[in-house]
Amino acid sequence: MTLDAAGTNVTARAGQNGRAPHCDHLDRLSAVRRGPPACEECLALGWAWTRLVVCLTCGWVACSDESPGCHARAHYQETDHPVVTALESEPTWRWCYVHERTV
Structure with a gap:
């Protein structure tokens, strides 16, 4: 078993081949x-x-x-809209504010 700094079992929460677990917020998105x-x-x-x-x-x-403004994070805090993507470049990059990680 591998623990992180908070003592959480990171092995149990990891996905296949060490990938991050699935973000269910992606399932709720539409175009x-x-x-x-x-x-x-x-x-x-x-x-x-x-x-x-x-x-x-x-x-x-x-x-x-x-x-400097961190306005996307402020939008998340006001609306609870969890996932953003880069406007330009890296079109597959997405960030989930709830999970605080790329998804």
Whole structure:
């Protein structure tokens, strides 16, 4: 058995071949129409963003956690919409805020 820093059995929660367990939030997603390719909050504040992500629940586009505003995380905290994907590049990359990991 392998334990993490919190003493949780990581072997029991790991998926096949050491992959992360399935995220059930992905099963609840449907196709969404994404918003304009900009973080509206950053634009209003005159800030620049590092990376944009799209909410896969409603299509809202906002800056990622690498950006000063972290507006995508704020959107999750306000709406409970759990999964985002990168607006540009890496189209298969998705992040689940609930599980705090890529899915």
